[in-house]
Amino acid sequence: MRVTFPHLGMVWVGVKHLLEGVGFEVVVPPPITKATIELGAKYSPEFICLPFKVMMGNYLQAIEAGAEAIFMLGGVGPCRLGYYAEVQREILADLGLPTRMIVLERNNFAREIFTALKANGSNVRWHKLLSLIRLSLAKVTYLDNLEALLLRERYREKQPGYCSKLLAQAVQAVDKAQSWSELGQVKTRVSAQLKAELLPPPAQPPLRVGIVGEIYMLIESSVNFFIGERLGELGVSVTRNLYGSNWVREHLLPDWRVKHQMRRIARYCRPYLPQRVGGHGYETVGYVVDYAKKGYDGLVQVLPLTCMPEIIAESILPTISKQYDIPVLALTFDEHAGETGLVTRLEAFVDMLRERRRHGVGRERVALSVGD
Amino acid sequence: MRVGIARSLAYYDYYPLWETFFQCLGCQVVTSPATTPEIAKQGIAVAGDDVCYPVKVMHGHVAELANKVDMIFVPRLFSTAVGTCECPKFIGLADLLRHSIPNLPPLLSPYVNMYASKRGLLKAVFVAGRAITFNPGRIYGAFLAGRQALLASKRRLQSGQLPGLSRPQRGDKGTLAVIGHPYNLYDSYSNLRVVERLLQQGYRVLTPQMLPRKTLEAANAQLRKPLFWSAGRVVFGAGAHFATRPDVMGIIHLASFGCGLESLITDMVQRVAVKHGKPYLLLTMDEHTGEAGVETRLEAFLDLITWREATKCG
Structure with missing residues (x-):
């Protein structure tokens, strides 16, 4: 069975393996x-959020390339993502495509996977x-x-665009690696390459922005x-709070490390x-509170239009921005x-x-907490 | 003590319960007036840009109440039925208001979570009541009285009577179903008087709240995976039910621009309506929607229905 799944950053490397x-x-x-995106938007409900439309585009392009079944996550919760798969299934059926959607819900996770494996005729041992x-x-x-490191250090790359190129090469190499030793070789090679291509850290610490x-x-x-890359090219050291592997963990x-981190975040959220x-x-x-406390210079929030949970955060952020004096x-x-916009x-x-930095605005907060 | 209740969002679902509850505890209940252009304008001014129109209107109502009461009741509704949840904006509503409107009196916002069991409601009731009295018996009594009032108002709705309408509907031109969230259906400023217009023209209007729970559940059972929003279940269930009913000539879906639930549910109801060959009109509204545009579309839809009925008979 030829299967596919929606994209989510570089997670495809792991899922493919x-x-x-x-x-x-x-x-x-x-x-x-x-x-x-245009292909997906054409067949999606008008006011649904962007991820739905992009995923729809992924499915249609993958089906064109020969996919017969789609793996997708379900879920229950106030976010619409939990119901994506049901509507996407209907849309694909309306288009007359015979594609199967294999939706992994919390209560049927194992059953769906084993049914799919059986249908495929695969026989996998537990330890394998x-x-x-x-x-x-x-x-x-x-x-x-690696991406987190590159986001943080991109501001001191010798030739513009090198870090992005390196990441793309690393993705290809990691995708090809079939064993732990091959993965280790990739790691060593990439870090050596990166070291040679970075300027020494400047005396003046760079602007730090959290996404x-x-x-x-x-x-x-x-x-x-x-x-993230663009901010790096503008000379900013960037930190992002969510990654695919974090979500899995x-x-x-x-x-326990993620749990511990979440407890701290919960404490910051409470007020x-x-x-x-x-x-x-x-x-x-x-x-946002965490980064403000750690002395970041500014923050960027990214959200799709009509995203319900993020809009609540968006409405609360001005208060935090004022209290901590952080843009x-x-x-x-x-x-x-x-x-362009x-x-x-x-x-x-x-x-x-x-x-702001030149005039020393908000310097107390930034200086107090650097190295926190 | 004066407790303020905003005439917006969950008000249309639970008002009898809230009013009776606070009155039984000896409070004076102050409800904001029906939405006016000023209230809406004020809400749009203070609310964030990206929130949906009903939430902006809610901001206006709360701002209107701000210096008239000692306390404003805005519950955090996480889940109002077992196994379901509410829209994220309902969950975070109290926090949205707190951060957008300056100089608010304290908000009484108990956290209602009935996801695991109905006992979550009682917990919220006692949290709300404790702000007024420490006597648990009185709180429970007030809750029971409130529940009676809520059930009575539900029965009134299920007998086909629209709120705020004393006379029974004429309905000589036929029956139309109007579906959507209650705060769109029953707030005639926000829905640009669509329901009023239909009644004036002599149509009988059916709304999701007039359907018994069993009917909605049966209509929802056709889904492979049940919707996890309780509000979504009502709107979809009603749409799917009305689509199969021969006496309903057409379905009008009132949705707000930027509503997360409606973005999926309109698509799902539309699919069911097309399957059963039921005329379906989707009106998406926000603060920029003009009354003339809505009127034109409504007239065209009504013409279509009249024409369909005429050709069917002949």
């Missing part, structure tokens, strides 16, 4: 471009499956860590017009938003978002941060 390991033939959807999962997760975790917001828009940088595996509101609205508020830029995306706004934002 896992699915190929258990014997599926995997069709990775083509990288997301303007054409993907476990080691597959471990290596897949290691691949995604490594790429996430928070809706998880899909954050992780899938081709949908947010690569704002938080929701699918009991990881502003004492309960979860679905999606990642709660995390957004918590991390927050909220960027809303839909399928009509234009690149975004670049102008980011440039203006960074200029403003630079001026």
Whole structure:
């Protein structure tokens, strides 16, 4: 059976490894471009949020490339993502496509997977499956860590665009790696290359900006017009709060480090938003306080138009921004978002941060908490 | 003590309960007036840009109440039925208001979570009551009285009587179903008097709240995966039910621009309506929607229905 799944940043590397390991033939959807988004938007409900439309585009392009079944996550919660798959299934059926949707819900996770495996005729041993999962997760975790490092250090690359090129090469190499030792070789090679191509840290610490917001828009940088990379090219050291592997660690595996982190975030949230509101609205508020306390110069919130949880966070952020004296830029995306307008706004934002720093605005907070 | 209740959002679902509850506890209940252009304008001015229109109107109502009362009741509704949840904006409403409107009196906002069991409601009732009295018996008594009032008002609605309408509906031209969230259906400023217009023209209007719970549940059972929003279940269930009813000539869906639930549910109801060949009109509204545009579309839709009925008979 030829299977596919929607894109989410670089998570496809891990999912592909896992699915190929258990014997599926995997069709990775083509990288997301303007054409993907337009194709998806054409067949989606008008006012649904952007991730739905992009996923729809992924499915249609993957089906064109020969996919017969789609893996998708379900879920229950106030966020619409939990109901995406049901409506997407109907839309695909309306289009007359015979594609099967395999929706993994919390209560039928194992059953769906085993049915799919059986239909495919694969026979996987438990220990083989476990080691597959471990290596897949290691691949995604490594790429996430690399991306975080590049976001943080991009401001001191020797030639512009090198870091992005390196990441793309690393993704290809990690995708090819079939064993732990191959993955280790990739790691060593990439870090050596990176070291040679970075300037020494400047005496003056760089501007630091945190990116928070809706998880899909954050992780899938081709949908947010690569704002992390762009900020880096403007000379900013960037930190992002959510990564694909984090999500897996938080929701699918009991990881005490993530749990510990979440307890801190919950403490920060309490005065502003004492309960979860679905999606990642709660995390957004918590991390904004976290970054403000850590002395960041500015924050960017990324959300799709009509995103319910993030809108609540967006309305609360001005209060936090005022209390901590930290500028927050909220960027809303839909399928009509234009690149030029975004670049102008980011440039203006960074200029403003630079001026603030030059005049020492908010310096007490930044200086007090550096190295926290 | 004067307790303020905004005539917006969950008001249309639970008002009898809230009013009776606070009156039994000896409070004076102050309800904001029906939405006026000033209230809406004020709400739009203070609310964030991206929130949906009904929430903006809610901001206006709360701002209107701000210096008239000692306390404003805005519950955080996470879940109002077992196994379901509410729209994120209902959950975070109290926090939205708190951060957008300056100089608010304290908000009484108990956290209502009935996801796991109905006992979550009682917990919220006692949290709300404790702000006024420490006597648990009195709180429970007030809750029971409130529940009676709520059930009575539900029965009135289920007998086909629209709120705020004393006479029974004429209905000589036929029956139309108007579906959507209660705060769109029963707030005639927000829905640009669509329901009023239909009644004036002599149509009988059916709303989701007139359907018994069993009917809604049966209509929802056709879904592979049940919707997890209780408000969504009502709107979809009503749409799916009305689509199959021969006496309903058409369905009018009133949705707000930027409503997260409606973005999915309109699509789902439309699919069911098309399957059963039922005329379906979707009116999406926000502060920029003009009355003339809505009127034109409504007239065209009514013409279509009249024409359909005429050709069917002949």
